[in-house]
Each structure stands twice: as C-alpha cells, then as structure tokens.
Amino acid sequence: MESFLPPQVLLLGPGPSPVPEPVLAAMARPTLGHLDPRFVAMMDEIKELLRATFGTANALTLPISAPGSAGMEAAFVNLVEPGDTVIVGRNGVFGERMRENVVRIGATAVVVDAPWGEPIDPQQVEEALRGHPGAKAVAFVHAETSTGACSDAATICRLAREHGALAIVDAVTSLAGLPVEADAWGADAIYSGSQKCLSAPPGLAPISFSARAVEVLSARRTPVQSWFLDMSLVTRYWSQGQGGGRSYHHTAPVNLLYALHEALLLVHEEGLDAAWRRHAEAHRHLCDGLERLGLELAVDARWRLPQLNVVRIPDGVDDADLRRRLLLEHGIEIGAGLGALAGRVWRIGLMGHGARIENVERLLGALAELLDRRLV
Numbered sequence: 001m002e003s004f005l006p007p008q009v010l011l012l013g014p015g016p017s018p019v020p021e022p023v024l025a026a027m028a029r030p031t032l033g034h035l036d037p038r039f040v041a042m043m044d045e046i047k048e049l050l051r052a053t054f055g056t057a058n059a060l061t062l063p064i065s066a067p068g069s070a071g072m073e074a075a076f077v078n079l080v081e082p083g084d085t086v087i088v089g090r091n092g093v094f095g096e097r098m099r100e101n102v103v104r105i106g107a108t109a110v111v112v113d114a115p116w117g118e119p120i121d122p123q124q125v126e127e128a129l130r131g132h133p134g135a136k137a138v139a140f141v142h143a144e145t146s147t148g149a150c151s152d153a154a155t156i157c158r159l160a161r162e163h164g165a166l167a168i169v170d171a172v173t174s175l176a177g178l179p180v181e182a183d184a185w186g187a188d189a190i191y192s193g194s195q196k197c198l199s200a201p202p203g204l205a206p207i208s209f210s211a212r213a214v215e216v217l218s219a220r221r222t223p224v225q226s227w228f229l230d231m232s233l234v235t236r237y238w239s240q241g242q243g244g245g246r247s248y249h250h251t252a253p254v255n256l257l258y259a260l261h262e263a264l265l266l267v268h269e270e271g272l273d274a275a276w277r278r279h280a281e282a283h284r285h286l287c288d289g290l291e292r293l294g295l296e297l298a299v300d301a302r303w304r305l306p307q308l309n310v311v312r313i314p315d316g317v318d319d320a321d322l323r324r325r326l327l328l329e330h331g332i333e334i335g336a337g338l339g340a341l342a343g344r345v346w347r348i349g350l351m352g353h354g355a356r357i358e359n360v361e362r363l364l365g366a367l368a369e370l371l372d373r374r375l376v
Ligand SMILES: *Cc1c(COP(=O)(O)O)cnc(C)c1O
Pocket: 015, 067, 068, 069, 070, 072, 094, 141, 143, 144, 145, 146, 170, 172, 173, 193, 202, 203
C-alpha cells in the first residue's frame, strides 16, 4: 500500500461541497494541544464567527465534534425528555430522522407530514400545536436536502413560541447558502454541518441554543441520555468555567477546527449577503441551462432551494451509469435520489464554494455530452 492521493473531483452533490485551498492548507498546520491557550483563543473566535453566521447572540454556540447528524441528535437529547411530546415536520428523509430521534428518547412524536418536494405547512403545525397543548417543541428541517424544498422557518418558529413550545431547526444545508436568522426567527436550537454551504471538510456540527433552551436544559428532570452530547458537560470545555479555566471533555478535532475557522473567515470576508446572492445566481444559471437541455426540475420554483436542485431523470437514461461516467470521465460528482426518489431524480448541489457559474457551465457541458443533447 501507498499513501492515498485522492483525485480532483468537482463536488456538486448534496455534500460534502468543494473545500477551498486556504481551508485545506489550514488543516495541514501543526497540531496543537487541545488546551493550548493559543488554540483556546481560536476556539473563541470560532464561536464568535458562528454566532454571526447563525444570526444570533446566543452564548451557547459551538461546533460539536461530529457530523451534522450529531448536531441533530444534540438538539433532541438536550431538550427532550422521556414522556415529552414533540411536533415534527416531515417532508423528507431528515424530517423522518428527527422523528426517530424523538422516539428513541422515549418521547412522543406528533408528525406533520407534507408531500416530498413541498414545504411544511405552517397551518398544519399550528393545528398540531392546538391539538397538543403542552408540546415541548416543534422540530423541522429548514432546507430538506433529500427533496430540495425550503420551509418557512420564521413562521414555524413564531408559531412554536406563541404556543410556548421550543423551536428546533435543522439548518444543515441552509446555513450560509440561504438567509438564516436564528434570533429574528426565535429558534431555540439550530444546528448545521461543516461540509455543506460552509465548505469545510465534514465532521463538525455547529449548533446554537437560545437562553430559553439553556433554561430548559438546566431544569431537566433526567440527565441527558448521551454523555458525549450533553451540552452541560461540553460547555465546560468550550467556555470559561468558574475558576476561569477549561476542563477536558473529549479531545477536540484540532486540525478540523483550524479548517472550520478558516472557512468561516472566508464566509465573512465575502459577506453573508454576497454568499446568498452567489448561491441564487448559480442556481438561476443552472435552472436556465437544465431547461435548455430539456431537463425538468422536480420542485416548484416558489420553494426551490438554490443550493440543492432536484432534477427528474429523463426516461431511458440509466441513473447509476450516468453518474458513474460523470464522475470517472468528467470528474464531477452529483447526488442520487434518496428514499422514494431513488432512481427518479438527481440531486445537484451548488453549495458553498461550489456555487459558481463556471462550475454550472462545466456540469451542463458534461450532461449535454453524456445525454447526447444540445444546449438550445
Ligand atoms: C446532511 C444533512 C444532515 C446530516 O449531516 P451529516 O453531516 O451527514 O451527518 C442532516 N440534515 C440535513 C438537512 C442534511 O442535509
């Protein structure tokens, strides 16, 4: 065996997204001790940059040392206890995973379903809240990566608050690709992943808890069932304790945090507004091009995500074979359909650094060749 040398692939799937050179370079810098004061100072900057990215002033904002799924699990295990009721919006794979999290805690999930490819209907959320007074939380996915639909996060969070429930928001795919305003919405737990629109490597889950959520956490009747994701323990490493020091919880993924720090710097150097605009422009360019190729988008333009485009596979085209040739002959990765959409759609991600006109052009050219179609 020899050292592994990965090929250059243009990542236009549902994540990971392309990681820019400065972020890769940051990761290759010397590893420091996870309690080294210089490293700790950088951790503080990460928290500050994350607050700016989530649109929040929440003190409890940090990256969990694990992928987006751990962000989801952390939100649920910290805020939900056995016997609680949680209203879960389910319009795709990730909404179903939220339900699974609730049930595994020993809580009751009241599911508000929407058809795949459509957003959660706030009116149905409100009906569920009326039907279940005392519900502990409302949970939903802002940007459903499995279907390409965007839900109205501001309205659903407001409804939760009006009914005295916490709002748990999955912003894994939306953060930095679409406006995310945790405080303006009134989100109580909101989490993301490093490898989508932040364009860092996978393996970290930024998360933020509101003051209201922290109160709920400190008033728990039962200990958090997960030792690793227990925020009351994790915080002792991520912020100053009473004695002014920090204590060991787990060994932080030091170099991965360098990468996240650099990726966040790039996001804020560009500016969130500019990044959102760039995603929207790349998306419009892709939609135009797909139309010129005679391909059809599966999601209504009113709630289409710019960073995740679901395209119908034309009749007679071999899904797996086309994606394999796109990867091996053209060096471009796109995503397959998930669950009920497997074999019926492709998922084209324009996430983070990937959301650029030149990438869209390259993909359209390759698709035209592989489908033997012309851009008309
Ligand atoms: C990718 C994704 C996740 C899971 O993140 P991982 O990093 O793969 O664990 C959760 N929710 C949504 C909406 C996602 O797109």
